[in-house]
Amino acid sequence: MALGTIEVAAVEGGPVTLPAAAVEELGGGRCGRLLQAGDDGWDAAVLIWNGMAATTPALVLQPASPAEVAAAVRVAADHGVLIGVKGGGHNIAGTSMAPGGLTLDMSRLSAVAVDPAGRTAQVGAGCLLKDVDRETQAHGLAAVLGFVSETGVAGLTLGGGFGYLTRRFGWTVDTLDEVEVVTADGQVRTARADQEPDLFWALRGGGGNLGVATRFGFRLHEVGPTITGGLIAWSADRAAEVLAAYREVTESAPRELTLALTARLAPPAPFLPARWHGQPIVGMVVCHSGADPGGDLAPIRALGDPIVDLVTEKPYAEQQAMLDATQPKGLHYYWKSEFLAELTPAFCDTFLARALAVTSPLSQSGLFHLGGALNERAEDDGAVGNRTARYVMAFAGCWPPPDPRAGEHVAWARQSWEAVRAFSTGGNYLNFQVADDDATRTSAAYGGNYGRLRRAKAAYDPGNLFRVNRNVTPSAGRA
């Protein structure tokens, strides 16, 4: 690459011209591999999951060590460069890309080291969920991660994190022992409960606000290697009955059973009979990671007459990847979501009416059961909060661009969300926020923890260098 001066977006808005010495510092190898548009690897580095939120940085750096991350952060801080951090690129608001600025693509920090005896894993911040599942399942162990295996560990964890094991073990951050992180002063720190405890507390849910995480230390749990899981689906004519059963089962199910409910138009998938393609269906995604799945699943199977019942014994890692194909990169996505403490009959009626009014064949309405371990901790046990949440619900709009009905799909998600907001806990999931969610939505996501999180932010990032995220210092310049 020919190095000279480069114009990039500045933290405080407007452009800043990086002098040749700074460009040399970034591109000379001490900060990792520097990419500009047209370079090999550029397209993959700037590709993110939500095409609707796509934006382009001027520069991408691919560091391969904490020292390289620290060097990059120091250059960005010294010159006031707008900086973004990409884990898996799955953020719905597209916050990994710093528009016109510098994005740190962490994909080269992808090592996973499992200690089977100690039941822990050290996970590089560039890992996807599937990287961790592969290494941990080799030992019959698992971390508490989400249900689409292409998602980045870093973004998911820093925002809280939930998945099929959350009912048993809590938020992902409830299983976090330590985080190695580069803070705005360019220091590499290791935050734990007994070392930099305020930073550790804030990292447990504070998103990208505190610095650039380079490694996560997770506690693991014995899971699998086979579980009982899969999809079971019915005609939407029976949606009310299926949702009522979902509600009843989830109110008393053992924590080994996690059920998600989905309502959508049936995709043209080979596992669904062709006559159902495009027809409204309602399904349950099942994951049972304990003994006696048959007994626990009996009330669901008692509903009878499903379109398909694909629930079977399978590898846990396969279950983790089961939904990947439904979430391809580059389509346009617009999600609206809330946490719920319970599924009241009034909520269920409203949810179903809105689900059945869906406008795009790719959109879906979903409920995910969370209730269990996370509810047993104090609200201020980590910045993540939301300890009264027992379900997360989402109206997930999706369509391929260009679509002249895009506005209708957005309106469906927004209006559906407006219709159910009264049933919310009042919190919301930071990691499901979209680009047009404002600062009040972010403060609501933290509830009573917002003030303490802002104090940690002020201590570790007083200049709000890390602001391309769900920012908790939104008044400081470009957010």
Ligand SMILES: Cc1cc2nc3c(=O)[nH]c(=O)nc-3n(C[C@H](O)[C@H](O)[C@H](O)COP(=O)(O)OP(=O)(O)OC[C@H]3O[C@@H](n4cnc5c(N)ncnc54)[C@H](O)[C@@H]3O)c2cc1C
């Ligand atoms: C299809 C799909 C399925 C999902 N399923 C789940 C689920 O089951 N459970 C769940 O909890 N969430 C789920 N999510 C939400 C997911 O947790 C967020 O989208 C999360 O932001 C993705 O992380 P990422 O690393 O892929 O994202 P990125 O877009 O790469 O990063 C998102 C943000 O995280 C921060 N960040 C990333 N890496 C670092 C780092 N190393 N240091 C500091 N900050 C960093 C930055 O602020 C960045 O803007 C899902 C999302 C999608 C799109």
